[in-house]
Amino acid sequence: MTKFLPLSRYFLFSVAMASVTLASHPASADTVTVYSARNEQLLKPLLDRYSKETGTEIKLLTANEGALLARLNAEATGTPADVLITVDAGNLWQAAQQGLLQPINSSILNQNIPAHLRDPGNQWFGLSVRARTIVYSKAQIQAKDLSTYEDLADPKWKGKLCLRTSKKVYNQSLIAMMITEQGEAKTEAMVKGWIANLATDVFPDDTALLKAIAAGQCQVGIVNTYYLGRLLDKDANFPVGLFWANQNTSGTHVNVSGAGITRHAKNKAGAQKLIEFLSSDSAQLFYTDQDLEFPANPKVKPDSLIKSWGAFKPNLINVSKAGELQTTATRLMDRAGYR
Ligand code: FE
Numbered sequence: 001m002t003k004f005l006p007l008s009r010y011f012l013f014s015v016a017m018a019s020v021t022l023a024s025h026p027a028s029a030d031t032v033t034v035y036s037a038r039n040e041q042l043l044k045p046l047l048d049r050y051s052k053e054t055g056t057e058i059k060l061l062t063a064n065e066g067a068l069l070a071r072l073n074a075e076a077t078g079t080p081a082d083v084l085i086t087v088d089a090g091n092l093w094q095a096a097q098q099g100l101l102q103p104i105n106s107s108i109l110n111q112n113i114p115a116h117l118r119d120p121g122n123q124w125f126g127l128s129v130r131a132r133t134i135v136y137s138k139a140q141i142q143a144k145d146l147s148t149y150e151d152l153a154d155p156k157w158k159g160k161l162c163l164r165t166s167k168k169v170y171n172q173s174l175i176a177m178m179i180t181e182q183g184e185a186k187t188e189a190m191v192k193g194w195i196a197n198l199a200t201d202v203f204p205d206d207t208a209l210l211k212a213i214a215a216g217q218c219q220v221g222i223v224n225t226y227y228l229g230r231l232l233d234k235d236a237n238f239p240v241g242l243f244w245a246n247q248n249t250s251g252t253h254v255n256v257s258g259a260g261i262t263r264h265a266k267n268k269a270g271a272q273k274l275i276e277f278l279s280s281d282s283a284q285l286f287y288t289d290q291d292l293e294f295p296a297n298p299k300v301k302p303d304s305l306i307k308s309w310g311a312f313k314p315n316l317i318n319v320s321k322a323g324e325l326q327t328t329a330t331r332l333m334d335r336a337g338y339r
Pocket of ligand 1: 224
């Protein structure tokens with residue numbers, strides 16, 4: 001029985017989910033079932049390739065992370081899921097916290113994925129890196145005017161800053177990481193400064209924020225870089241620039257999408273092999289490049305337009321802090337008036 005949803009709502013969720021996709025080869029003894037919050041178009045070709053190469057049948061179920069965690073809780077020991085894939089360390093941490101994952105003992109994953117991009121207890125591993133950094137209006141601002149997230153709290157940005165809602169886990173993770181680094185008091189003062197500088201109400205998503213900068217509604221903001229990448233893909237002249245924040249201090253905030261083996265996996269060995277494959281040189285470029293993210297495996301260099309943004313220094317605090325301090329971050333943002 002679900003801990004989170006009455007059964008009827010749980011079934012509604014099931015119906016709303018994307019259909020299970022079966023690989024197109026004959027059924028094999030080796031089947032791995034994947035619950036994924038990652039865009040199906042980004043993942044499916046890679047899973048198909050894995051099926052072809054290994055003969056392993058992959059069953060893929062795609063839904064948003066909240067629905068997947070609720071489903072895993074509801075299914076409990078009876079879950080067909082072997083692997084959980086989701087975005088943001090905050091969500092992966094939640095899954096581990098709810099007892100939905102189990103530790104993975106893999107020398108391959110330990111080798112491929114840097115320590116700061118995985119759970120210290122090995123319950124999940126980052127597979128792609130997403131950077132959340134400063135973007136600016138090329139028409140109104142020069143890169144030399146920018147420096148850090150903290151600087152965006154300076155009164156010189158009054159009426160010029162745009163932010164996405166604090167309800168989004170990406171911002172909760174960003175603030176959690178800043179609390180880890182500099183404590184609550186300093187972080188809260190910064191957030192209050194941001195709110196005092198807002199040009200307009202917070203945005204529901206990063207794309208709307210970027211378009212507001214392009215339209216001149218605000219001059220600076222904070223987004224995940226792949227959202228800018230998508231807009232630049234459509235229009236190379238999209239008038240918003242990317243600035244790597246905090247390069248002379250702690251580095252730009254990074255987060256992950258990642259995977260873990262479910263607590264009640266029926267095919268634990270198969271699940272581990274699949275996650276190892278996703279961390280490998282040959283899979284990483286496809287896994288990350290299609291969505292304009294950065295490979296988590298440092299041996300793999302990003303391709304495409306993200307190279308044009310140049311190399312950057314990432315913050316090396318373990319991304320699990322995003323989960324650990326999520327509640328603290330949410331409360332802090334609330335106190336600071338960040339809606
Ligand atoms: Fe996103």
